[in-house]
Amino acid sequence: MKQNDAPRLIALDWGTSSCRVYLLGDGGRIIETRSEPWGILQVAERARTHSTSLEAQFQQTLQKLCGTWMEAYAGLPVVACGMVGSQQGWIQADYRPTPAHLAVPTHALATVTMANGQSIHIIPGVIEDSALPDVMRGEETQILGALELQRASANEGISTVQWMVLPGTHSKWVKVMGSTIQEFSTSMTGETYNLLMQHSILAKLAETPPQTSWNAFDRGLVTAFSSEGRKGIMATAFSARTLVLTGRLESTEVSDYLSGLMIGDEILSVSQSWEEEPPQRITICGNENLSPRYRRGLQRLGIEEIVELRDTAPAGIWKIAESAGLLATKNTTEAEEHLRLPQSSERKVTS
Amino acid sequence: MKQNDAPRLIALDWGTSSCRVYLLGDGGRIIETRSEPWGILQVAERARTHSTSLEAQFQQTLQKLCGTWMEAYAGLPVVACGMVGSQQGWIQADYRPTPAHLAVPTHALATVTMANGQSIHIIPGVIEDSALPDVMRGEETQILGALELQRASANEGISTVQWMVLPGTHSKWVKVMGSTIQEFSTSMTGETYNLLMQHSILAKLAETPPQTSWNAFDRGLVTAFSSEGRKGIMATAFSARTLVLTGRLESTEVSDYLSGLMIGDEILSVSQSWEEEPPQRITICGNENLSPRYRRGLQRLGIEEIVELRDTAPAGIWKIAESAGLLATKNTTEAEEHLRLPQSSERKVTS
Numbered sequence: 085m086k087q088n089d090a091p092r093l094i095a096l097d098w099g100t101s102s103c104r105v106y107l108l109g110d111g112g113r114i115i116e117t118r119s120e121p122w123g124i125l126q127v128a129e130r131a132r133t134h135s136t137s138l139e140a141q142f143q144q145t146l147q148k149l150c151g152t153w154m155e156a157y158a159g160l161p162v163v164a165c166g167m168v169g170s171q172q173g174w175i176q177a178d179y180r181p182t183p184a185h186l187a188v189p190t191h192a193l194a195t196v197t198m199a200n201g202q203s204i205h206i207i208p209g210v211i212e213d214s215a216l217p218d219v220m221r222g223e224e225t226q227i228l229g230a231l232e233l234q235r236a237s238a239n240e241g242i243s244t245v246q247w248m249v250l251p252g253t254h255s256k257w258v259k260v261m262g263s264t265i266q267e268f269s270t271s272m273t274g275e276t277y278n279l280l281m282q283h284s285i286l287a288k289l290a291e292t293p294p295q296t297s298w299n300a301f302d303r304g305l306v307t308a309f310s311s312e313g314r315k316g317i318m319a320t321a322f323s324a325r326t327l328v329l330t331g332r333l334e335s336t337e338v339s340d341y342l343s344g345l346m347i348g349d350e351i352l353s354v355s356q357s358w359e360e361e362p363p364q365r366i367t368i369c370g371n372e373n374l375s376p377r378y379r380r381g382l383q384r385l386g387i388e389e390i391v392e393l394r395d396t397a398p399a400g401i402w403k404i405a406e407s408a409g410l411l412a413t414k415n416t417t418e419a420e421e422h423l424r425l426p427q428s429s430e431r432k433v434t435s
Numbered sequence: 436m437k438q439n440d441a442p443r444l445i446a447l448d449w450g451t452s453s454c455r456v457y458l459l460g461d462g463g464r465i466i467e468t469r470s471e472p473w474g475i476l477q478v479a480e481r482a483r484t485h486s487t488s489l490e491a492q493f494q495q496t497l498q499k500l501c502g503t504w505m506e507a508y509a510g511l512p513v514v515a516c517g518m519v520g521s522q523q524g525w526i527q528a529d530y531r532p533t534p535a536h537l538a539v540p541t542h543a544l545a546t547v548t549m550a551n552g553q554s555i556h557i558i559p560g561v562i563e564d565s566a567l568p569d570v571m572r573g574e575e576t577q578i579l580g581a582l583e584l585q586r587a588s589a590n591e592g593i594s595t596v597q598w599m600v601l602p603g604t605h606s607k608w609v610k611v612m613g614s615t616i617q618e619f620s621t622s623m624t625g626e627t628y629n630l631l632m633q634h635s636i637l638a639k640l641a642e643t644p645p646q647t648s649w650n651a652f653d654r655g656l657v658t659a660f661s662s663e664g665r666k667g668i669m670a671t672a673f674s675a676r677t678l679v680l681t682g683r684l685e686s687t688e689v690s691d692y693l694s695g696l697m698i699g700d701e702i703l704s705v706s707q708s709w710e711e712e713p714p715q716r717i718t719i720c721g722n723e724n725l726s727p728r729y730r731r732g733l734q735r736l737g738i739e740e741i742v743e744l745r746d747t748a749p750a751g752i753w754k755i756a757e758s759a760g761l762l763a764t765k766n767t768t769e770a771e772e773h774l775r776l777p778q779s780s781e782r783k784v785t786s
Contacts, residue, residue, distance in 0.1 A: 100636075171680075172639070216663050217677040254636075254673065271669040272635070279630040284623070285451075285605075288523070312567050316704030318622040318668065318697075322605065326568040329522075346669075353667030 091157045094150055095401035098168035099123050105150045112402030124173050142174040143198050161410040162204045163401050166222030169206040179211035186228040187263040189407045207404055218270050223256045226369050229400030230393050231263055248367045251374035257354050273350045286324050290338035300337035304344020317349040351381040365389040369396050442508045445501055446752035449519035450474050456501045463753030475524050493525040494549050512761040513555045514752050517573030520557040530562035537579040538614040540758045558755055569621050574607045577720050580751030581744050582614055599718045602725035608705050624701045637675050641689035651688035655695020668700040702732040716740040720747050
């Protein structure tokens with residue numbers, strides 16, 4: 085193992101329904117990673133069915149996720165972001181109010197110590213405490229990571245104001261100025277889509293498609309952006325049933341058609357709430373399933389430059405661990421040299 | 436029993452999740468009624484768990500619902516409307532295309548005959564076969580019933596064009612000209628509301644309220660109609676969580692707040708799709724839980740005259756049975772005298 089292969093940090097992106105762990109080397113380089121469907125809901129469920137305490141169940145789950153790393157590299161700091169820091173999580177971390185300067189640690193990490201003495205540090209979320217308040221946990225770290233990756237790869241300067249969208253169970257639309265979250269809003273599109281596809285009348289006639297039908301997805305998008313779409317998503321969603329009843333949509337197309345309807349409606353609704361003109365450039369931080377769907381929707385809205393970033397949490401966790409003084413001091417310049425954009429994680433699309 | 440107390444018809448409003456049966460006398464007067472949570476989904480579920488045929492299960496359920504009436508008054512016609520006539524029902528009835536003149540029997544009733552020789556007649560639904568097609572089953576009969584009740588109680592003439600809303604699992608917004616359904620659209624608001632309240636992240640913090648909180652409901656309505664509401668229901672719904680997190684909404688207010696948000700969003704969305712000015716008058720055909728909610732939303736939209744009608748299906752079924760020649764001939768004038776608006780079923784609200 086070369087010197088700069090030495091692990092420096094264990095990072096966790098621990099959300100509602102899954103957990104991804106990273107073993108990070110110098111500069112936040114990913115040495116190893118692993119993902120399990122062991123989100124905080126599953127941990128709570130296991131605690132219930134096994135009659136153990138939530139605390140004990142979180143400790144056991146962490147051991148299963150990265151116990152071998154914690155043993156092999158004793159003393160390595162462990163830093164987590166996400167819903168693990170919520171009321172339903174392991175220990176409650178603060179919310180930082182907007183405008184939230186992500187690169188400056190204004191609020192302490194929450195720390196929980198395991199029976200074996202290992203400390204877990206949890207990154208605070210962000211709250212926009214307006215008339216309709218909004219909250220995020222985990223996305224602030226993905227955004228910081230995205231900014232770090234942008235900074236590391238930028239040939240030219242990064243625009244000071246930019247919009248980011250983080251698709252997911254609860255997608256986030258975030259306005260960032262420099263390294264500061266100015267404002268954001270959440271859409272429950274992903275969760276509602278899943279509920280409709282699992283339990284609603286649409287679920288009864290939908291069949292799993294052999295692969296994504298971009299044709300059906302685009303048809304949903306077009307409808308959402310059409311005059312019919314003005315009736316709202318609760319109205320257009322019913323057409324996923326009636327088009328099948330009238331033989332104009334295949335059962336295997338229902339899921340992608342509804343996905344197009346709902347993502348189209350989300351994008352259109354959010355854009356209508358923008359006080360300024362739509363931005364020229366939007367960054368999507370999402371997975372390989374959702375990001376291309378949001379890209380197609382944003383293209384239809386007329387966004388000129390759409391950037392897709394994947395897996396940005398570890399770069400954000402690295403940066404926060406560094407700011408919090410959790411990493412043994414190193415030559416910063418050397419460390420920054422290693423902060424490179426992974427080959428596959430950025431794709432520029434200019435329509 | 437006086438002569439005009441003699442039962443003339445057994446009528447069923449048999450939907451997805453419940454069935455209401457009526458024993459009707461002269462002129463469609465309700466002699467007796469009964470409601471059970473034995474919708475077509477429950478019938479199918481029982482057929483599965485008891486390993487009987489769907490056909491046998493429908494026969495058994497009908498026996499339990501009104502077997503005593505069928506024995507006591509042998510030979511009485513049995514007429515049903517609703518999802519019992521759908522693909523997932525007992526026997527598939529036609530769809531009549533819009534414009535659908537409800538008082539004229541353009542399409543035959545579907546008829547199924549039981550082992551004991553009893554025939555069940557099922558009323559066709561209506562389809563609007565446009566680019567985004569729409570369908571109804573049961574609501575067309577409620578609308579016809581509402582028109583009959585209006586006609587029977589009208590001192591002045593009824594406006595030739597009117598809007599009706601039928602709130603429910605899938606609410607229907609219907610434009611009626613005379614006795615003809617011109618156009619309509621469906622919103623999946625009720626079903627989605629139930630899914631969010633049962634399964635979503637909002638369900639985790641919601642507590643059952645001791646009674647309806649009109650304060651919370653109106654707060655949801657106001658938000659839906661505000662500039663924040665432009666972000667769409669998928670965005671504003673998340674505030675049902677964040678307002679609780681920030682101590683500005685009680686857990687027991689979540690359900691009514693979300694109800695206000697969703698009904699407000701539905702009303703606003705539908706009204707935005709109207710090509711003409713909003714109508715001065717709207718009739719709500721719904722139950723005692725939903726109708727007052729839609730009335731409050733319509734008042735906020737500025738509708739001047741809002742009429743609530745309840746339980747209009749039997750008057751519609753009576754009319755259809757009569758048109759189809761299923762009722763023994765009587766003195767029509769005398770029969771019409773009995774077609775009176777029940778005291779409690781119409782309430783006029785003028786704001």
